[in-house]
Amino acid sequence: MRWLAGRTLQALLTFLVSVLLLFVLMRLTPGDPLARLEGDSQLSVEETAALRERFGLDQPLAAQLSAFLRGAARGDLGVSIGHYPEQVTSLVGARLPATLLLGGTVLLLNFTLGTWLGVLQARRRGSALDRWLSRLSLAGYAMPSFWLGMILISMVSVEWQLLPAAQMRDPLIAPDAPWATRWLDVARHLVLPAVTLAIVTIAGTMRYQRTAMLQALRQDYVRAARARGLTERRVIWGHAWRNALFPMLTLFGLWLPILVAGSVFVESIFNWPGLGALTAEAVATRDYPVLMGTAMLTSALVILGGLVTDVGYFLLDPRVREP
Amino acid sequence: MTGSLARALRVALRSQGGRTGAALLALLALAAVIGPWFLPDPSSIPETLAGPLGPVAAHPFGTDQLGRDVLSRTVSGARISLTVGVFAVAVAMTLGTLVGLVAGYAGGLLDAVLMRLVDAALAIPRLFILLLLVLVWDRIPLPVLILVIGATGWFSTSRLVRGEVLRLRGEPFILAAEALGASPMRIIGHHLLPNVAGPVIVAATLGLGDVILLEAGLSFLGLGVQPPTASWGGMILDARPIVATAPWAALFPGLAIMVTVLAANLVGEALQSALDPRTA
Numbered sequence: 056m057r058w059l060a061g062r063t064l065q066a067l068l069t070f071l072v073s074v075l076l077l078f079v080l081m082r083l084t085p086g087d088p089l090a091r092l093e094g095d096s097q098l099s100v101e102e103t104a105a106l107r108e109r110f111g112l113d114q115p116l117a118a119q120l121s122a123f124l125r126g127a128a129r130g131d132l133g134v135s136i137g138h139y140p141e142q143v144t145s146l147v148g149a150r151l152p153a154t155l156l157l158g159g160t161v162l163l164l165n166f167t168l169g170t171w172l173g174v175l176q177a178r179r180r181g182s183a184l185d186r187w188l189s190r191l192s193l194a195g196y197a198m199p200s201f202w203l204g205m206i207l208i209s210m211v212s213v214e215w216q217l218l219p220a221a222q223m224r225d226p227l228i229a230p231d232a233p234w235a236t237r238w239l240d241v242a243r244h245l246v247l248p249a250v251t252l253a254i255v256t257i258a259g260t261m262r263y264q265r266t267a268m269l270q271a272l273r274q275d276y277v278r279a280a281r282a283r284g285l286t287e288r289r290v291i292w293g294h295a296w297r298n299a300l301f302p303m304l305t306l307f308g309l310w311l312p313i314l315v316a317g318s319v320f321v322e323s324i325f326n327w328p329g330l331g332a333l334t335a336e337a338v339a340t341r342d343y344p345v346l347m348g349t350a351m352l353t354s355a356l357v358i359l360g361g362l363v364t365d366v367g368y369f370l371l372d373p374r375v376r377e378p
Numbered sequence: 379m380t381g382s383l384a385r386a387l388r389v390a391l392r393s394q395g396g397r398t399g400a401a402l403l404a405l406l407a408l409a410a411v412i413g414p415w416f417l418p419d420p421s422s423i424p425e426t427l428a429g430p431l432g433p434v435a436a437h438p439f440g441t442d443q444l445g446r447d448v449l450s451r452t453v454s455g456a457r458i459s460l461t462v463g464v465f466a467v468a469v470a471m472t473l474g475t476l477v478g479l480v481a482g483y484a485g486g487l488l489d490a491v492l493m494r495l496v497d498a499a500l501a502i503p504r505l506f507i508l509l510l511l512v513l514v515w516d517r518i519p520l521p522v523l524i525l526v527i528g529a530t531g532w533f534s535t536s537r538l539v540r541g542e543v544l545r546l547r548g549e550p551f552i553l554a555a556e557a558l559g560a561s562p563m564r565i566i567g568h569h570l571l572p573n574v575a576g577p578v579i580v581a582a583t584l585g586l587g588d589v590i591l592l593e594a595g596l597s598f599l600g601l602g603v604q605p606p607t608a609s610w611g612g613m614i615l616d617a618r619p620i621v622a623t624a625p626w627a628a629l630f631p632g633l634a635i636m637v638t639v640l641a642a643n644l645v646g647e648a649l650q651s652a653l654d655p656r657t658a
Binding site for chain 2: 068069070072073075076077080081193194196197198199201202203205206208209213214312313315316319320334335338339341343346349350353354357358361
């Protein structure tokens with residue numbers, strides 16, 4: 056219990072420091088986010104000054120920080136510049152479900168297909184299959200996701216007309232259509248972005264699972280299981296794999312940043328209405344409050360992922376608890 | 379230690395992956411250096427607008443919508459990508475090694491504060507830090523781009539180096555040097571630095587691929603290398619509207635990114651397993 060409280064406190068502290076870092080980064084800009092408007096002939100000096108006051112940019116930095124932190128604690132991250140006057144929190148909240156759907160699907164693909172392939176590689180260590188799977192997954196890892204997305208769109212959507220190239224829903228399908236129709240529609244839109252992200256990220260899962268499985272296969276209990284005459288399938292999946300799953304917990308924590316960063320490109324290529332596309336939009340319109348919001352949410356997710364991983368180890372693996 | 383590094387390099391180059399990767403990187407670097415002498419000017423736009431032309435003998439990779447030669451743009455993109463990659467990684471490794479050495483050797487409060495900061499920085503994906511930094515410039519100059527990418531890439535290296543230093547600090551040769559009255563500067567520079575070189579070189583090679591992908595991504599968003607300088611990410615951005623009708627304009631720069639990153643990762647992995655056979 057003491058350990059758990061300490062670890063949670065540490066996570067909170069890390070988050071606080073990363074918010075501080077983000078705040079400093081934002082204000083590193085010469086002038087401030089509104090400095091660009093100053094050259095704009097449409098706005099008079101008085102108007103920019105008024106805007107500055109409106110956003111609190113005329114205050115000293117420490118006052119701005121404390122105002123920002125107080126707002127953030129209430130769940131208020133300020134107002135978007137690009138989507139004025141919408142709140143950053145409501146923008147982010149509206150875009151979160153699409154990203155969770157895409158990210159969740161990719162995680163699922165990674166942890167099913169990726170684990171299976173990793174186990175396969177470990178069982179045939181050193182074979183041609185093992186080598187080629189490694190090479191292929193590394194090639195996927197080396198591809199820029201936006202490029203792969205473009206290529207897939209031009210082949211699957213434009214050339215073969217198989218799947219939609221953009222958005223999450225077909226606007227021609229009525230919102231009151233039967234749920235099966237609507238779900239199928241979303242699923243069809245989900246295929247290409249999910250496959251793109253999975254191809255560029257699956258190498259990590261495969262590699263990790265392969266290493267963990269190789270280690271598990273060397274253990275005595277695997278030899279004992281074989282000696283007892285269990286079927287190979289029982290030995291692999293029932294004995295070795297169950298223990299090779301533990302290290303995969305670590306991967307879960309490492310995943311989140313990769314998925315979020317990857318989704319910036321993939322979502323904007325596919326016009327997927329999620330946080331990644333929102334971030335890309337915010338970049339294009341220099342919408343600092345929104346960028347700050349998505350960056351904060353991402354780092355919160357990353358820290359939470361690390362915390363969940365550690366707690367998972369603590370609960371599942373008694374060896375971690377022993378001093 | 380430099381002897382064992384040289385040995386690791388030899389072992390790495392003997393492995394199939396390491397050899398393939400190193401050969402590919404050498405080929406790319408060669409093309410980047412001597413290519414411009416043999417190829418048409420990458421930014422020259424023909425007087426009569428030719429539009430995107432498919433691959434022909436005069437333009438093996440075709441031309442883009444402005445009639446510019448995709449092959450010579452890809453080769454000049456290699457110049458940019460490799461330059462950004464090598465220098466940004468050098469900046470990141472220098473910073474990471476310095477911070478790691480100081481934090482690990484000094485210990486105490488300095489170490490605690492530095493590592494807290496590194497933890498927090500590691501929690502923000504590098505792309506987001508880069509986006510916030512790069513947005514400051516309307517048209518970011520190349521040296522600044524290199525510095526900024528390098529400045530966001532040292533966090534995990536500093537952790538790595540610090541770990542190595544903590545492991546080495548109790549070793550007899552360090553204790554002996556301390557007993558003989560060597561200054562902290564001498565111990566760090568003369569005894570610790572050579573011994574962390576191996577892991578840092580592995581991190582640098584693996585980091586090269588990441589940096590090339592990041593630079594391509596930033597350029598694709600219009601925030602990295604600025605036109606008319608040809609960069610792979612920028613070429614893919616330009617080719618986006620014509621990808622259905624003229625796929626070659628996007629295909630070749632993307633393949634170039636893939637081959638370069640793959641080559642760097644192959645060399646990095648071969649080095650890693652040569653230095654630490656357990657990971658193979």
